[in-house]
Amino acid sequence: MSEHKGHLQSGAEILVQCLINHGVDVIFAYPGGASMPLHQALTRVSDKLRTILPRHEQGGAFAAEGYARTTGKVGVCMSTSGPGATNFVTSLADAKMDSCPIMCITGQVSTPVIGTDAFQETPIVEVCRAVTKHHYLILRTEDITRVMKEAFYIATSGRPGPIIVDVPKDVQMRKIVADYDPPMNLAGYAPDRRATREELEKLLEMLRASKKPIIYAGGGIISSNASQHLKAFAEKTGVPVAMTLLGLGGFPAEHFLSLDMLGMHGTVYSNYAINEADLLLAFGVRFDDRVTGKVSEFAKHGKIVHVDIDPSELNKIKKADLPIHGDICLALQDLVRMIDARPKGSPSLTAGHQEWIKQVEHWRATEPLRCEPREDAIIPQFVIKRLWELLKERNMLDDTIITTGVGQHQMFAAQFFKFNSPRTWVTSGGLGSMGYGLPSAMGVQAANPLKTVIDIDGDGSFLMNVQELATCFTEKLPVKVLLLNNQHLGMVVQWEDRFFESNRGHTYLGAGFDQPPYPDFVTIARGFRVGTRRITDPKDLDGALIEMIESKGPFVLDVMTPHQEHVLPMIPSGMTVKDIIKV
Amino acid sequence: MRHVLSALVQNQPGVLAHISGMLASRGFNIESLAVGETEDPNLSRMTFVVHGTNAELEQVRKQLDKVVTAVRVDDISSENFVERDLMLIKVQALPTQRVEISLLVEMFRGKVVDIGTETLVIEISGQETKVVAFIDLMRPYGIIELARTGRIALVRGKGSKEVRN
Numbered sequence: 018m019s020e021h022k023g024h025l026q027s028g029a030e031i032l033v034q035c036l037i038n039h040g041v042d043v044i045f046a047y048p049g050g051a052s053m054p055l056h057q058a059l060t061r062v063s064d065k066l067r068t069i070l071p072r073h074e075q076g077g078a079f080a081a082e083g084y085a086r087t088t089g090k091v092g093v094c095m096s097t098s099g100p101g102a103t104n105f106v107t108s109l110a111d112a113k114m115d116s117c118p119i120m121c122i123t124g125q126v127s128t129p130v131i132g133t134d135a136f137q138e139t140p141i142v143e144v145c146r147a148v149t150k151h152h153y154l155i156l157r158t159e160d161i162t163r164v165m166k167e168a169f170y171i172a173t174s175g176r177p178g179p180i181i182v183d184v185p186k187d188v189q190m191r192k193i194v195a196d197y198d199p200p201m202n203l204a205g206y207a208p209d210r211r212a213t214r215e216e217l218e219k220l221l222e223m224l225r226a227s228k229k230p231i232i233y234a235g236g237g238i239i240s241s242n243a244s245q246h247l248k249a250f251a252e253k254t255g256v257p258v259a260m261t262l263l264g265l266g267g268f269p270a271e272h273f274l275s276l277d278m279l280g281m282h283g284t285v286y287s288n289y290a291i292n293e294a295d296l297l298l299a300f301g302v303r304f305d306d307r308v309t310g311k312v313s314e315f316a317k318h319g320k321i322v323h324v325d326i327d328p329s330e331l332n333k334i335k336k337a338d339l340p341i342h343g344d345i346c347l348a349l350q351d352l353v354r355m356i357d358a359r360p361k362g363s364p365s366l367t368a369g370h371q372e373w374i375k376q377v378e379h380w381r382a383t384e385p386l387r388c389e390p391r392e393d394a395i396i397p398q399f400v401i402k403r404l405w406e407l408l409k410e411r412n413m414l415d416d417t418i419i420t421t422g423v424g425q426h427q428m429f430a431a432q433f434f435k436f437n438s439p440r441t442w443v444t445s446g447g448l449g450s451m452g453y454g455l456p457s458a459m460g461v462q463a464a465n466p467l468k469t470v471i472d473i474d475g476d477g478s479f480l481m482n483v484q485e486l487a488t489c490f491t492e493k494l495p496v497k498v499l500l501l502n503n504q505h506l507g508m509v510v511q512w513e514d515r516f517f518e519s520n521r522g523h524t525y526l527g528a529g530f531d532q533p534p535y536p537d538f539v540t541i542a543r544g545f546r547v548g549t550r551r552i553t554d555p556k557d558l559d560g561a562l563i564e565m566i567e568s569k570g571p572f573v574l575d576v577m578t579p580h581q582e583h584v585l586p587m588i589p590s591g592m593t594v595k596d597i598i599k600v
Numbered sequence: 601m602r603h604v605l606s607a608l609v610q611n612q613p614g615v616l617a618h619i620s621g622m623l624a625s626r627g628f629n630i631e632s633l634a635v636g637e638t639e640d641p642n643l644s645r646m647t648f649v650v651h652g653t654n655a656e657l658e659q660v661r662k663q664l665d666k667v668v669t670a671v672r673v674d675d676i677s678s679e680n681f682v683e684r685d686l687m688l689i690k691v692q693a694l695p696t697q698r699v700e701i702s703l704l705v706e707m708f709r710g711k712v713v714d715i716g717t718e719t720l721v722i723e724i725s726g727q728e729t730k731v732v733a734f735i736d737l738m739r740p741y742g743i744i745e746l747a748r749t750g751r752i753a754l755v756r757g758k759g760s761k762e763v764r765n
Contacts, residue, residue, distance in 0.1 A: 146618050147625050151668045154614075171668060204610065204642075205671030329662035332655065 028158040029054035029189040032122070033062055035165035038197060041093050043067045043084060043463045045077035049097020050137060051124030054189040069463060069492050072484035074101050076456035078108030079482070081119040083460030085112075087418055087440045089242065091172045092460060095122040099137030103144065105181070107450055110148040112179035114447025115263060116240055118172040119179045127187040128156060142183050150178025158191040163199040170201065175208025176327040177240055212324065212343030217352055219339055220298070220322050225364060227296035229319070229373040230256045233279065233308075236263030236446070237301015237325060237345045244268065244439045246349035247300065253356050255367035256298065257377050259287035261308055262431055263446045264301070270435035276377065277386075277435075280308035282428045282584050285384035285597060290377050291316055292594040299323040301345040304334035305447065306590070314593040324348050384599075386432050387585065395555050397426060397501045397578045400562075401433040401473065404499065407562055408469075417469045418443065418461050422454035422478020425507035428584040430473040452481030455498060459485055462494040469497070469566065476502040477526055480536070486545035489571040497565050498573045500538060503580035511583045515598070534577060542573040551575040602631075603657045603677040604753050605648040610669040611637060619646065619667055628652070628660050632685075634750035643671065647683075647752045676755050683753035686725040688713070689735065692742035693720040701741065708734050719744060 026034070032055065036044065046068050048056045059068045071077035074096040081092030096102055102123040112119045126135040142154045151171045153164045161184075168180045224230055238247050244267045251258050251274050258268045259279040268275055276287035291297065297316045301324070302308070309315035312334055323330075323337035324345050331340035341348065356366065388398040408414050419434055420443040421427040427444055436442045443461055445453040458472040472479075479500055489496045504527035513519055528535035534551070542549035548568045552561045552575070565574040587598045609615050616635055623630055632649040650660055657675060664673045693701050698720065705712055705722050708730065714721035724734050728751065735746070 142614065143617065146614075146621050152614075202610075203668065205608075206668050327666070329659065329666050333659060336655075 023194060025192040026195055027054060027058065027190055027192050028161055028184070029058040030061075031158070031161050031193075031195045032165065032184065032189070033058040033066065034195075034197070035162055036093060037062060037065050039165065039169045040090065041066060043069060044093045044095060045069050045071050045080045045460065046095035047071055047074050047077055047097070047101060049101050049124060051098035051126055051186045052095060052101070053124075054186065055095060055122070055124065055184070067463070069459075069488065071456065071459070072487050073482065074104035075108055075452070076459070076482050076485040076488065078105045078119065078121055079111070079450075079453055079456035080460030080463065081121075082108065082112055082117050083420060083443050083457035084464040085118050086443045086457075087461050088464050089173075089240070089440070090118075091169055092117075092119040093122065094119065097124040097137065098126055098141070099139050101137075102141040102183070103139055106145060106148065107448075109145055109179045109181060111445050111448040111450045111453070113148050113150065115445065116177050116236060117179065118177040120168055120172055121179065121181045123181065123183045124189070125154070125183045125185040128185045129187070131185065142181060145181045148179075149181050152181045152183075154183045155185070155188050158188050158193050161188070162195050162197050163201065166199065167201050167203055171203070171206065208326070210326070210343045212341045212348045212351065214351070214355075216339070216341045216343075217348065217355060220341070221352065221355065221366075223296055223320060223322060223339065224254060224256070224298075224366060225369065227320075228370055229294045230254070230296040230298060230370060231276075231290050231294040232256050232258040232298045232300060233261070233291065233302055234258055234264045234267050234300050235261040235302030238264055238267035239439045241301065241326070241344055241346035242439070243301070243346035243349050246346060246353055248272070249353045250349050250356075253353065253366065255370065255374065257290060257374070259283070259291060261302055261305070261446075262444065265431060266436035266439045266442045269437040271437055276381070278431055280305075281310065281588050281590070282432065282586065284381075284386060284432075285586050285599065286377065286380035288586075288588065288594045288597060289380050289384070292318070293376075294319040297321045299337070300349070301325060303330045309334065310588050311591055311593050388433065390555065392555060394579045395552065395558055395576055396582055397503070397576075398429050398433050398582070399555075400499065400501060400558065400576055400578070401429050403558055404471070404562055405434045407559065407566065411566070413469060413566070416467070417441065417471065418465060420444065420454050420458040420461060420470070420472045422472075422474045422481075423449045423451045424475045424478060425511065425582070425584050426473055426475040426478075426501040428508075429501070432584075434473075451478040454478055455489075455496065456482050456485045458496040458498075459489055459492075459494050462489075462496050463492070470495075471497045471499055473499045473501070475507060476500060476504060476538070477506045479538070480526075483541065486542065486547050486571065486573070490546050493570070495568070495570050495572075497568070497571070499562075499565065500573060500575045501578050502534060502538065502575050503578045503582075504534060505580040507580060507582075508584070510580055514583065515587075515589070534575075538573060538575045548572040549575065551577065553577040601651070601654065601657075601677075603650050603652070603675055604681065604683060604751065605650060605661060605664070605673060606676050606753060606755075607646045607648070607664055607673045608638070608643050608671040609646055609667075610671060611642055611644045612669060615644070615669045616646075618669065619664065622663060622667060623660070626659075626663060628656070632750040634752045636752070645752075647750070649751050676753060679755050680757070681753050681755045683727060683751050684725050685728050685731050685751050686723070686749040687731050687734070687746060688721060688723055689738060689746040690719055690721045690744040691738045692718060692744060694718055697741060704734075704737055710734070
């Protein structure tokens with residue numbers, strides 16, 4: 018940056034230089050009138066900062082999420098004012114819900130015409146306040162460097178979250194000499210806290226007194242990079258671990274203490290264990306309704322210890338017996354250190370719950386996830402099971418990242434793909450945004466060029482952002498789409514079957530039951546010059562999966578599946594483990 | 601239970617919109633909200649009166665504290681504090697009624713700040729109960745319009761303890 022000292026630079030050039038200074042190497046940017054100076058500046062730094070042109074702003078922002086979720090760095094996207102900016106709203110809300118650090122930079126009409134209903138003007142900061150962690154409208158070119166410094170810091174510190182930075186066109190064009198290291202103006206922002214020794218002592222005391230402890234681990238484990246410490250803590254204490262949808266990969270699925278996912282579509286054994294536990298160690302979680310079901314019945318037999326970096330999550334849904342405000346990574350590190358430092362002859366932390374482990378193992382053995390392949394049809398669960406097995410056989414699991422859309426296919430992926438490491442699983446959890454799979458995979462691939470990136474998608478979700486196949490092709494992002502195509506909105510169909518006597522309320526996506534599959538995704542993929550194949554016969558499954566995995570470029574594998582399959586087990590919304598549906 | 605929250609926020613455009621929007625979107629019901637600059641031009645003080653259980657109030661306070669531009673948030677209800685509400689009230693007052701009304705204003709330690717041919721504008725400040733009592737007294741004369749600032753409050757003595765956690 019010193020090379021620019023003393024030089025007059027435009028606001029656009031300064032902002033782009035800030036991105037480079039903060040370590041951004043990819044930006045997903047769709048141009049328009051109010052962001053043209055920024056794009057002009059981007060063309061001059063293409064050796065340091067790659068600009069990827071998505072085919073829709075929402076795709077660009079979901080790609081930024083994919084980038085952020087797999088790297089922990091801020092994912093950056095850009096759009097013009099007005100309609101470009103409003104296309105970011107869903108992605109910002111998604112990133113807010115799932116605590117994902119993205120930055121959406123939006124062009125804005127020039128400051129003299131703000132508030133006059135100018136062409137392509139929307140007050141995007143006003144629109145986005147409730148769905149961002151913080152927001153900026155930059156009114157002076159001099160403020161750009163400070164705002165960018167604050168924005169990167171806020172996005173990644175404490176509980177991560179999305180930031181919108183709105184930059185009027187005249188602010189982009191004005192030339193000044195920039196100060197690249199200005200002081201931040203964040204008097205009230207204190208995001209860090211380390212749990213005290215006393216608090217952690219109390220936690221260990223409660224653990225010693227417990228006969229049936231369980232860990233409920235969430236997305237906080239992933240975003241704070243705590244998974245290795247969680248593993249050490251669980252092993253030293255012998256406490257089994259159940260994970261939320263966003264926590265998958267935070268603890269190795271194949272570990273003997275793993276109970277896999279809990280909640281609405283979680284395993285029977287994890288939900289039984291939570292229900293029976295006398296101590297719930299809630300680490301980096303927010304007691305989402307898809308986890309708890311009926312809140313008053315959730316974990317009602319146990320004491321609750323809740324550790325989270327966001328104090329407003331403590332006691333929000335469920336009163337904790339021991340609420341601890343702190344970074345879960347540091348807390349687990351400290352706990353492991355405290356356990357290791359105990360004098361020889363201290364009472365064992367594992368001895369008290371041997372019976373419990375036996376009970377949990379019994380549940381796991383007798384109530385496994387069910388997947389019975391058929392000869393006459395390819396069932397979706399089996400597709401994912403085979404994908405996982407084939408990747409494992411090829412020793413590719415560590416180098417594979419999975420993304421999904423939203424719906425049945427997402428839950429099947431969460432259940433049947435066993436994630437052993439963090440940041441290998443990218444899914445829209447809290448907001449449940451359909452259309453997430455392909456664009457997020459594209460961002461994942463841009464951030465991880467050497468990995469195999471597979472979007473496990475449904476036909477409804479895939480169609481919502483199918484235009485991004487063009488980005489994958491032109492930008493040489495070899496994303497694979499494993500499309501579980503049942504011609505329906507499967508999850509809504511499942512609820513119709515269970516709660517509305519199978520009356521179809523606009524959940525059929527095909528062109529008629531006497532017609533071939535619609536739309537013809539194979540033809541669509543060909544139109545985008547993307548490799549493709551459709552299969553309907555279970556005998557073709559392995560060969561097709563291998564063809565997809567081995568393809569050099571992007572690939573769409575269209576797998577026709579029956580729409581009668583349900584995601585099971587299922588605890589219906591607002592109900593309890595006693596109401597679990599197993600068949 | 602009634603709570604009085606006092607928040608110091610950065611004096612920037614949009615902060616009030618941000619905070620009131622957050623309170624509305626989370627379904628918190630605010631009885632009164634007053635904002636004004638402080639002795640430090642970079643900071644404004646917002647005073648909220650909120651009704652709710654202790655658990656609800658804990659959430660309101662934490663959610664306020666989470667707003668990046670909120671510098672400090674205190675629930676001062678449990679402390680010894682002074683609170684005031686300022687009202688301007690315009691009442692119907694024929695020349696024959698002026699003396700009678702002025703007497704009431706004096707008893708409430710208020711001020712008559714404008715006299716029209718058939719109206720008076722009166723300034724009253726004090727605790728909410730006092731302000732409400734005065735409004736009730738003015739009803740028989742005919743209230744034309746009134747404006748209130750909403751509650752503002754400060755802790756007595758040295759200051760308020762920090763409740764950030």
